[in-house]
Amino acid sequence: MDKKYSVSAIVKAVVIVSLILIWVLPLCGVFVNSFRPFSNAASSGWWHALSEHKFTMDNYRAMVSQRKFLQGFKNSVFITFPTVFFVLFFSSIAAYALFFTSVPHRKKLYEYIAALIIIPAEITLAPTLIILKSVHLQNTFPGIWMSHTAATLPFGIFLLGAFMSSIPKELIYAAKIDGAGIFKTYLRIVLPLSASSMVSLAIFDFLWVWNDLLRALIVIPDSQYRPLTAVLANAGGGYGEHITVQAAGAMLLLLPPLIFFLCTQRAFESGAIAGAVKG
Numbered sequence: 001m002d003k004k005y006s007v008s009a010i011v012k013a014v015v016i017v018s019l020i021l022i023w024v025l026p027l028c029g030v031f032v033n034s035f036r037p038f039s040n041a042a043s044s045g046w047w048h049a050l051s052e053h054k055f056t057m058d059n060y061r062a063m064v065s066q067r068k069f070l071q072g073f074k075n076s077v078f079i080t081f082p083t084v085f086f087v088l089f090f091s092s093i094a095a096y097a098l099f100f101t102s103v104p105h106r107k108k109l110y111e112y113i114a115a116l117i118i119i120p121a122e123i124t125l126a127p128t129l130i131i132l133k134s135v136h137l138q139n140t141f142p143g144i145w146m147s148h149t150a151a152t153l154p155f156g157i158f159l160l161g162a163f164m165s166s167i168p169k170e171l172i173y174a175a176k177i178d179g180a181g182i183f184k185t186y187l188r189i190v191l192p193l194s195a196s197s198m199v200s201l202a203i204f205d206f207l208w209v210w211n212d213l214l215r216a217l218i219v220i221p222d223s224q225y226r227p228l229t230a231v232l233a234n235a236g237g238g239y240g241e242h243i244t245v246q247a248a249g250a251m252l253l254l255l256p257p258l259i260f261f262l263c264t265q266r267a268f269e270s271g272a273i274a275g276a277v278k279g
Contacts, residue, residue, distance in 0.1 A: 060248045095156075232253060
């Protein structure tokens with residue numbers, strides 16, 4: 001029995017390590033190439049970097065000095081943070097209404113909304129573009145906010161709803177007896193208790209919106225308003241003559257989500273554990 005268990009544990013460890021390497025190695029390649037001269041990166045694989053002993057910060061200087069990079073970074077910030085706020089706001093209100101108010105057919109509505117998660121986001125791009133064009137919101141920040149928010153709401157409502165459903169109803173009844181209205185109960189009781197799950201949703205949405213490229217290219221065709229992902233997509237040059245600069249930009253693109261996740265890691269872990277236990 002012990003032998004079988006040890007063999008099973010070894011197989012699992014090998015599979016896990018293999019999956020980690022498959023995910024990490026391309027990232028290592030981008031990281032190493034971001035410090036290599038273009039001539040070296042174009043003539044040899046990134047794994048030859050240690051034997052070449054040629055590293056430079058010129059790629060990062062070239063990327064940061066570009067006006068398009070700075071503008072793209074500002075656009076990404078201006079697109080991501082409002083979108084995360086809208087998703088948290090509307091998802092929490094909708095989940096609260098579906099579980100703690102007298103909305104007709106609440107359970108059915110929740111099930112229908114949760115079912116929307118299985119619809120690929122790419123399918124919604126064409127009708128989204130038609131709607132935004134009809135109301136003259138294509139190529140605007142409000143248009144991309146609405147597009148991202150609408151795409152994330154089903155998941156947000158599902159996640160927060162699964163957590164809010166576990167909040168004891170006695171707390172809500174006690175608040176009503178004490179004279180608290182719907183909005184006061186939402187602000188004073190439901191939101192504080194749902195803080196960890198809202199942080200989890202904020203992290204997911206931050207990563208999705210910050211790293212988005214396809215929706216940005218479709219909704220914002222004008223390069224003046226495009227986020228950093230769209231800027232980097234065109235930073236490699238027509239024939240890849242700037243791939244090392246593009247690699248440096250990709251590493252800079254990773255920093256904000258990484259910092260955001262590290263700052264909220266504890267809340268994310270508690271929210272994930274609570275959702276697993278209570279769901």
